[in-house]
Amino acid sequence: MSYVFEYAEEKKKLEEEVSTKGVKIFIDAAAIMFILGSEMDYVEEQLESKFVFNNPNAKNVCGCGESFSV
Numbered sequence: 001m002s003y004v005f006e007y008a009e010e011k012k013k014l015e016e017e018v019s020t021k022g023v024k025i026f027i028d029a030a031a032i033m034f035i036l037g038s039e040m041d042y043v044e045e046q047l048e049s050k051f052v053f054n055n056p057n058a059k060n061v062c063g064c065g066e067s068f069s070v
Contacts, residue, residue, distance in 0.1 A: 003053060 011017050014029040027035070038055040 003051070005051075
């Protein structure tokens with residue numbers, strides 16, 4: 001599995017909506033059970049800026065942090 005980002009103007013049917021700090025995130029209903037309890041943060045470092053995920057359901061993660069298995 002992998003985390004996928006797409007720009008969205010509006011919520012699609014059956015998507016879950018999470019709002020925090022003025023940001024809305026729409027989550028595909030099929031993904032909810034795999035990311036339940038996850039935390040997402042945006043980190044800016046000297047040489048890179050990226051989203052970082054802390055997914056308590058992940059058993060294995062890749063080195064890049066974009067994919068995982070449950």
